[in-house]
Amino acid sequence: xxxxxxxxxxxxxxxxxxxxxxxxxxxxxxxxxxxxxxxxxxxxxxxxxxxxxxxxxxxxxxxxxxxxxxxxxxxxxxxxxxxxxxxxxxxxxxxxxxxxxxxxxxxxxxxxxxxxxxxxxxxxxxxxxxxxxxxxxxxxxxxxxxxxxxxxxxxxxxxxxxxxxxxxxxxxxxxxxxxxxxxxxxxxxxxxxxxxxxxxxxxxxxxxxxxxxxxxxxxxxxxxxxxxxxxxxxxxxxxxxxxxxxxxxxxxxxxxxxxxxxxxxxxxxxxxxxxxxxxxxxxxxxxxxxxxxxxxxxxxxxxxxxxxxxxxxxxxxxxxxxxxxxxxxxxxxxxxxxxxxxxxxxxxxxxxxxxxxxxxxxxxxxxxxxxxxxxxxxxxxxxxxxxxxxxxxxxxxxxxxxxxxxxxxxxxxxxxxxxxxxxxxxxxxxxxxxxxxxxx
Amino acid sequence: xxxxxxxxxxxxxxxxxxxxxxxxxxxxxxxxxxxxxxxxxxxxxxxxxxxxxxxxxxxxxxxxxxxxxxxxxxxxxxxxxxxxxxxxxxxxxxxxxxxxxxxxxxxxxxxxxxxxxxxxxxxxxxxxxxxxxxxxxxxxxxxxxxxxxxxxxxxxxxxxxxxxxxxxxxxxxxxxxxxxxxxxxxxxxxxxxxxxxxxxxxxxxxxxxxxxxxxxxxxxxxxxxxxxxxxxxxxxxxxxxxxxxxxxxxxxxxxxxxxxxxxxxxxxxxxxxxxxxxxxxxxxxxxxxxxxxx
Numbered sequence: 001x002x003x004x005x006x007x008x009x010x011x012x013x014x015x016x017x018x019x020x021x022x023x024x025x026x027x028x029x030x031x032x033x034x035x036x037x038x039x040x041x042x043x044x045x046x047x048x049x050x051x052x053x054x055x056x057x058x059x060x061x062x063x064x065x066x067x068x069x070x071x072x073x074x075x076x077x078x079x080x081x082x083x084x085x086x087x088x089x090x091x092x093x094x095x096x097x098x099x100x101x102x103x104x105x106x107x108x109x110x111x112x113x114x115x116x117x118x119x120x121x122x123x124x125x126x127x128x129x130x131x132x133x134x135x136x137x138x139x140x141x142x143x144x145x146x147x148x149x150x151x152x153x154x155x156x157x158x159x160x161x162x163x164x165x166x167x168x169x170x171x172x173x174x175x176x177x178x179x180x181x182x183x184x185x186x187x188x189x190x191x192x193x194x195x196x197x198x199x200x201x202x203x204x205x206x207x208x209x210x211x212x213x214x215x216x217x218x219x220x221x222x223x224x225x226x227x228x229x230x231x232x233x234x235x236x237x238x239x240x241x242x243x244x245x246x247x248x249x250x251x252x253x254x255x256x257x258x259x260x261x262x263x264x265x266x267x268x269x270x271x272x273x274x275x276x277x278x279x280x281x282x283x284x285x286x287x288x289x290x291x292x293x294x295x296x297x298x299x300x301x302x303x304x305x306x307x308x309x310x311x312x313x314x315x316x317x318x319x320x321x322x323x324x325x326x327x328x329x330x331x332x333x334x335x336x337x338x339x340x341x342x343x344x345x346x347x348x349x350x351x352x353x354x355x356x357x358x359x360x361x362x363x364x365x366x367x368x369x370x371x372x373x374x375x376x377x378x379x380x381x382x383x384x385x386x387x388x389x390x391x392x393x394x395x396x397x398x399x400x401x402x403x404x405x406x407x408x409x410x411x412x413x414x415x416x417x418x419x420x421x422x423x424x425x426x427x428x429x430x431x432x433x434x435x436x437x438x439x440x
Numbered sequence: 441x442x443x444x445x446x447x448x449x450x451x452x453x454x455x456x457x458x459x460x461x462x463x464x465x466x467x468x469x470x471x472x473x474x475x476x477x478x479x480x481x482x483x484x485x486x487x488x489x490x491x492x493x494x495x496x497x498x499x500x501x502x503x504x505x506x507x508x509x510x511x512x513x514x515x516x517x518x519x520x521x522x523x524x525x526x527x528x529x530x531x532x533x534x535x536x537x538x539x540x541x542x543x544x545x546x547x548x549x550x551x552x553x554x555x556x557x558x559x560x561x562x563x564x565x566x567x568x569x570x571x572x573x574x575x576x577x578x579x580x581x582x583x584x585x586x587x588x589x590x591x592x593x594x595x596x597x598x599x600x601x602x603x604x605x606x607x608x609x610x611x612x613x614x615x616x617x618x619x620x621x622x623x624x625x626x627x628x629x630x631x632x633x634x635x636x637x638x639x640x641x642x643x644x645x646x647x648x649x650x651x652x653x654x655x656x657x658x659x660x661x662x663x664x665x666x667x668x669x670x671x672x673x674x675x676x677x678x679x680x681x682x683x684x685x686x687x688x689x690x691x692x693x694x695x696x697x698x699x700x701x702x703x704x705x706x707x708x709x710x711x712x713x714x715x716x717x718x719x720x721x722x723x724x725x726x727x728x729x730x731x732x733x734x
Contacts, residue, residue: 048657051557185702212702218658218665220651222450223696223704226576227443245559245653253578253652256569272558279561280653320556 033075034350040065040081040337041100043121044112044135045088049186049215049242052272053329057112057135058083059321060333062314063307067334068341071376075345079108079337086117088186093117097124108350109133109340111333115156115188122146129352131359133336135329138191143402148356150403152332152394153295156188159265160195161434162293162409162426163237166263168203168434170291170411171424173261178208180233180260182247184240185212192265196237199438208233215243225250236262244273245280252281259289266294266409271323274418283416294420295328296410297395303373307334307393326420328394335392339363342378342390363397363405365389442574447697448690449575455689456588457647461662462669462681463595464639468515470676471612471632473533474523477540480663481547482518482637483644486511487654488555490645491562500564504645511641512634518543519633544660551656559653584646591639595678604631612676668712674722683723687711 040061046054061081068079084100086093093116101107101124113121113134118141125132126146134141134149137156141149167176179200183189190212197207208231213224225247228236240247244264252259259281267273269292278286298304311330314321324330343358344350362378365371369389372378381388391397397405408431411424426434465479489510490503498506526539567579577585599605610618611628619625647662648654669688673680688708695707715723 047557051655051657055557212700214702214705216661216705218647218651218654218661219705220450220454221701222453223443223447223693224701226446226450227697227701230443242559242655245561246651249561249652253569254576276559276561276653279559279563 032350033077033344033348036077037106038074038077038079038108038350039104039106040079041084041104041107041110041130042081042112043084043086043093043097043100043110043117043125044114045116046083046085048088049184050088050114050116050188052241052270053088053114053116053135053267054083054085054112055272055318055320056270056324056327056330057333059311059314059318059324059327060330061111061337062317062321063310063330064334064337064341066310066313067306067338067375071374071379074108074341074350075348077350079341084112086112086114086121088114088116090117090120093121094124097121101125101128101130108344108352109337111135111336115191116186119187122149129356131340131352131356133333135333136188138187141402142404144404147403148352150336150359150399150405152336152397152405153266153328154406154409155404156191156265157195157438158406158409159293160192161199161431161438162411163192163263163265164196164199164203164205164438165409165426165430165434166291166293166411167200167235167237168205169426169430170263176205176235176261178206178231178233178235180208180228180231180236181210182228182236182238182240183212184215184243186215189215189239189241192237192239195438199434202437203434213240213243213247215240219243219246221247221250222254225254229254233260236260238262239265239267241267241273244268245276248277249280252285259285261289261291263291263293266292266328268292269294269412269420270327271320271418274414278418287414287416290414291423292412292414292420293409294412295395295407296422296425297326297328297331299326299420301373303391304331304393306374307331323418331392331394335390335394335397338375338378338392339390339397341375342382342388345379346382346388360399360403362388362390363399443697444694445574446576447693449572449577451690451693452585453577453581453650453689454693455686456585457643457650458665458669458689459588459682459685460591460639460646461643461666462673462685463592463678464636464643465666466670466673466676466681467595467608467632467639467678468636469670470678471608472519472629474519474527475533475537475540476515476518476523477537477663478518478544478547479640479666480659480661481544481551482511482514482640483647483662484654484656484659485514485547485551486641486644487648487658488551489641491560491648494562494564500562500645500649503562504642504649507645508638508642511644512638515637515640516630516633519629544663548656548659555656557656559655561653562649564649580649584650587642587646591642592682598635599678604628608632668709671722672712672715674724677722677724680722680724 042058044054044057065079084096086096107130110132115136115138118136126148131148312322339359343355347355347358370381370386371389399405413421413423415421486507490507493503494500607623607628611625669684670681673684692704692708696704
């Protein structure tokens, strides 16, 4: 081979090596964890009517990152968090998701993807083969074909049934017979209406009014509240994030200073929601008339303690972070990120096609698996050659064939400081009755 | 039927809030030829000034005055520091709209880390309910209606009977001719920014009070309604803005009583579109900005 020909061959091979190095971004083709920082994308509404959602998820990431980074990172790689604002609008979510993927080849996981934008961003993230943990309750994901989709909370339909259960069987009141459904007219909020209506009416209740309300900031709800009060409901079932304070204050005003009991979805267990409603109707009425539903959390144990420590430390980056110490979605997404990091460690791979299936194995565990609650313990067990099951700050996860994890509900209230207080729990019989009435 | 009467009462409150804001906005445009898209953000900034005073224990009514003063000062500075230099350089109207849009975004993004993303409420007892048949209003709502009525008469008196008002109308009609006639147009324009800024600030506090709780995102939402009322009445026409406010305020509430409330703004803006198709210049515009209504 002449010298020039040899030079061309070497140059071509060199170019191939360089291109191979560029391809796949941060992934390493299934062997080795690679190097450089890793990123968790938080894609959620940070502005708009549902702006209260994004910060809860961002806080989860800020707490999870030090849990990983302070214990050696993912094979030495440090994890950081970045917000991608969808404004709660599908149209804004698509460019946000595309920008997130195109601009960050080191994405290890994505969290957020609420009902506002999940339908549009999940396919995009799935095509990019990035594991995601979505806070959507939409039924379309009950049997999703997206392999990289994970849901650590039950579908909205279960949230709706738990609300109906609270209305019919909840502690401290006779069964409510006439319910007003006051939900925002966004996709996420409207998902509760049909299952709640089915279950409540089939169990003898009456829907006094179904009122989808416009969540545009600055809207006043005087006429809406007058129409609702004219139907004389004895309870309001609601999720109208962003508008709750305005609506409920109007209820109190037009009802002569008297509140009507109101039951909120699990999304109303949120410090921002608490503050907004407390400021609007007063803490006494909030504590007295509010009932909510939530997944059963212990808020204790080593996993939770580490979560809370890291969440408090995250205040230096995000001052409101410590407020999310009892926010279910914050706990779950924190767990999701740590499970992803453990899956990468166990597979010794930064290639999502390799570590994604391992997330489910780590969550569900296998016979004889060592139960761990922190990243540090998980890595130690993996290095000791053990298989692990991760039971984190949010408790046990149990993914089904579609990566949906379902667990039981409790009924809750708030204390005057905004802490969640368990008020009761649906019995298996009550759960079965409501689910049957609702059509499951 | 009683629901419609109640909705009419709420419509009176809504139209009062919109009128205060829309008259300020349309006067700003009519006299300075500036479509100020940052108007909604100045409103919400003023609402927050009143909020922080209210939280410090000051009555919301004093906070409202402070909000108006803040709006006046903020708008005056906005014009002097940002808009006027661009105008002096001969920036086209479309360019000025973009500048104001940029200012709007800057204000909201600068405010966000200060006030947070969550909703807040004034600590104000709305007072006892006052019933007039099926119309149920709080003391505060009646005060808001009263403030709007007084302000509308005051604006009418200003434009009709005072030297400043006449100078404003002259400046609006032909600034060069007005200047040549000895009218100190720069001082007139400064006065316009102060007066309309005060209306803007006052409207922000009143709107926040009426909505019970408010957040940073309210600024842009306010602007859409204000634009609608101003355009419906005839751009640059204070009396037109008053009529636009009446129509938008009443239609919004009455349609919420008649149909699903989620469509109330759709109905109001649908009517706006129809009116614009039939009378593109708006309901009152005939002989230019701030000219006598036709």
